[in-house]
Amino acid sequence: MSIGTALRQLHGKRGSHKGRSLQLQMVSMIDVVFLLLVFFLLTANFRSREGFLPAELPRRVTRAELAEIEPLELVIATLGNGQCQVSVAGEGGFVFRSSSDGGGFDQLREQLSQTLQAQRRYTEDPIKLMPLTQTRWDHVVKTYDVIRQLDLQNVIFAVAN
Amino acid sequence: MKLTFGPKNRDQMQFNMTAMIDVVFLLIIFFMLICQFIVRENYELVLPDDCVSATVPDRLDRNAVTVSVVPREVGADQGTATTAQWNGNNVIYAVRAAEFDPLAPRYRQNPQALLRDMTEAIQQDTARRETALVHLRADSNMTYGQVQQVLVALSQAQVRQVQLAAFRGEQNNNHATGNQQ
Structure with missing residues (x-):
């Protein structure tokens, strides 16, 4: 076997191995995302935007x-x-x-x-x-x-x- | 002819439950521990409305410590308090999520302890932040006598910058409730 052929075989093996490891588990991820979405929709408790009146408490004065x-x-x-x-x-x-x-x-x-x-x-x-x-x-x-x-x-x- | 449903197809049908359950349990534990604090800090109350000079910030200042003065829930446990004590103290104070109940036995025996504990809680919370700014959220039906306990505690904690929560326009019966940030 020539060196070129061996390198190609090695590269091919690595490539296919890499491809498998990068596979994303979309199903479980979408499940979790939907669970989170439902959780927040059910528990969210919205508040109207409040305003503030700034006040300054006095320091101790003589x-x-x-x-x-x-x-x-x-x-x-x-x-x-x-x-x-x-x-x-x-x-x-x-x-x-x-x-x-x-x-x-x-x-x-x-x-x-x-x-x-x-x-x-x-x-x-x-x-x-x-x-x-x-x-x-x-x-x-x-x-x-x-x-x-x-x-x-x-x-x-x-x-x- | 032989159809091949080989091991390749079986591999594709495999469902990775372990990782998902791990993540779901982690999330459940996380929210059980964290969300209670967020919700408890924002009490349902009716704020004063129709305040023309109230400014509505684009974002709430994360350095601000929220101090709340909320009415005690109707029908809440009266404990061993007498009716006179109950009527005068139908209020709960809260420095962020830490509640101070004037009807707690400790404070009924020693009313000064309430002020001291609130002052300490405010001091501890403001010391952790860059600026000592307090958002005072008091229910509009509370009396000044009840709110002034907080003002005195703030003064003793040497907090000078206070922002009184109020609505700029009419409230339209929508109560101010928990804020999810």
Whole structure:
């Protein structure tokens, strides 16, 4: 046998061996893929895309720092009929009441804007949110949303007793 | 004439079950261990809606730690709690998937321990991440008194960046539920 023939035979053997080892087990793979598909379809629990209101919790501040500018205090309460009440004291103060379905916060934005102008406050001046213990979280967030709309950045959440 | 159904045909009909069963069992074990945690972290709750200034990110920040304030399920086991205790604490706190139940005997005996444990859990989770950012998902029917426990814990854990979860538009009665990521 010549060397050329031997090499060809060897190459042929290797080639056929290689071909067999590369065979893909498609049937089992498709089975597993379908199992995964069914699993995810049955267990998936989709959630609507949520939005976020960024807030910054204050660092520990000294009394002297706090006393520099008196914060504008907003007392937030939930009334028995489900209305939200926001009251602001001082010059240009007001009492806002939402509709019973929790709407009408556009009016709060206008009233708050007028108070800020009356008290000559800037957007970086502190605002203190003072919800009562029993105030619904929904009303706190909606009031905070109004504050964000007015571009007020320095918001403090008071701890209710 | 002789028809040949040789060994070649028998080879082709062979079904490789062993490898498939191996893979299927591996997958089952994997999902049993992993999926519970993913689902438990995302509680079903009603978020505040109609918040115009809420921004909807294209992708959730993977560095954020989710802290949830969810109402206790109606008809859930009251244990040995009195009605007064039950009414005041119809809430479950969760730092990612770790739940904190104010009605657990440990916290009923020592209410301060609840705040301390939540603070520690938040500190541990935020320490592992690049930024200390917290997503606060609280049910809109919870009271401020219930949510402020989390705010105090966040403050004590020295977390400053908090994002309050809310819907930009109306929620249309679709509850916020588990998020598959």
